[in-house]
Amino acid sequence: MLPDDAVAIPLEYTHKRHPEEALLRAYRPVPRGSEIELFLTSGWAANFDTRAAEFALRVAEALRQSVIVAAHLAHDVPLGDAFVMERMRLRGASPCTDASTTVRVAARSPRIAGGRLVSMIAEVRFFADGEEVLSGEGYLRVVPDHVSRRMRSGRTRSDELEVPTPIEQGFTVHPSPEGGLAVFYDARHPLFFDHPVDHVPGMLLIAVALDAFANRFPGRPVTAFDARFLDFIELDESRLLSMRASTGRTALRSLHRVHFGPANRASAVIDVYSASAVPLSMAEAASSSAGVSASMRVE
Numbered sequence: 001m002l003p004d005d006a007v008a009i010p011l012e013y014t015h016k017r018h019p020e021e022a023l024l025r026a027y028r029p030v031p032r033g034s035e036i037e038l039f040l041t042s043g044w045a046a047n048f049d050t051r052a053a054e055f056a057l058r059v060a061e062a063l064r065q066s067v068i069v070a071a072h073l074a075h076d077v078p079l080g081d082a083f084v085m086e087r088m089r090l091r092g093a094s095p096c097t098d099a100s101t102t103v104r105v106a107a108r109s110p111r112i113a114g115g116r117l118v119s120m121i122a123e124v125r126f127f128a129d130g131e132e133v134l135s136g137e138g139y140l141r142v143v144p145d146h147v148s149r150r151m152r153s154g155r156t157r158s159d160e161l162e163v164p165t166p167i168e169q170g171f172t173v174h175p176s177p178e179g180g181l182a183v184f185y186d187a188r189h190p191l192f193f194d195h196p197v198d199h200v201p202g203m204l205l206i207a208v209a210l211d212a213f214a215n216r217f218p219g220r221p222v223t224a225f226d227a228r229f230l231d232f233i234e235l236d237e238s239r240l241l242s243m244r245a246s247t248g249r250t251a252l253r254s255l256h257r258v259h260f261g262p263a264n265r266a267s268a269v270i271d272v273y274s275a276s277a278v279p280l281s282m283a284e285a286a287s288s289s290a291g292v293s294a295s296m297r298v299e
Contacts, residue, residue: 024041044058
């Protein structure tokens with residue numbers, strides 16, 4: 001049940017074209033710049049195993065949409081402006097999927113120029129039946145429509161690519177002759193390419209990283225991830241991405257790190273964490289840096 005003061009969220013504010021891809025349904029109106037409360041759709045995580053990487057991807061998409069909706073509704077960013085998500089982080093336990101889930105989004109370090117939001121770190125907290133169960137951040141940069149059009153003029157759009165044979169997962173991964181791995185993606189997949197875009201979506205990269213983690217650590221739940229998007233990855237007819245993966249451990253966590261782009265200059269780096277199955281010894285723990293193992297094994 002939604003509260004009496006809840007207002008429906010227009011589909012376009014989620015940046016989704018198809019209603020089934022929108023995970024947010026309503027919000028409580030707030031003064032400009034205030035923390036906003038959002039309500040997820042009742043079946044937003046139905047049929048997902050909360051221990052699986054697929055559920056972590058679902059939560060990542062909910063986080064992404066929450067940051068976007070909050071920018072529009074709590075900070076008056078007009079439709080048409082380009083949103084650049086430079087980083088996404090998520091951590092916490094898995095909520096019960098049958099619980100009533102709400103999201104609260106507050107802006108940290110917002111930058112305002114000419115009365116318009118330029119950037120913010122959106123602090124996102126998920127609540128299941130009133131208890132906080134997940135938290136994360138979205139580092140958002142807002143580019144006015146006319147500036148974005150000038151910056152990205154002439155780039156290939158996803159709807160200009162040859163219509164591929166559908167790939168259910170949205171991508172496949174294969175060994176690359178140049179070393180590392182090659183990702184072949186479906187540029188019409190409803191989650192990643194719900195509407196035409198002029199670059200490889202960050203959510204596709206997160207999905208690939210989570211899938212790589214699940215293959216490396218079967219059955220291990222994702223407890224956190226940190227996705228840093230350093231540069232646009234352009235679309236082309238090959239629909240191929242290059243990636244390299246490495247693993248490491250800290251005293252409490254296992255880490256799977258995925259680099260996208262050339263070996264000497266990553267376009268995105270995504271770290272996926274899980275609780276370590278076997279604790280490190282005191283000596284091993286002392287040799288680990290904060291958050292990242294001192295030694296990473298390339299795969």
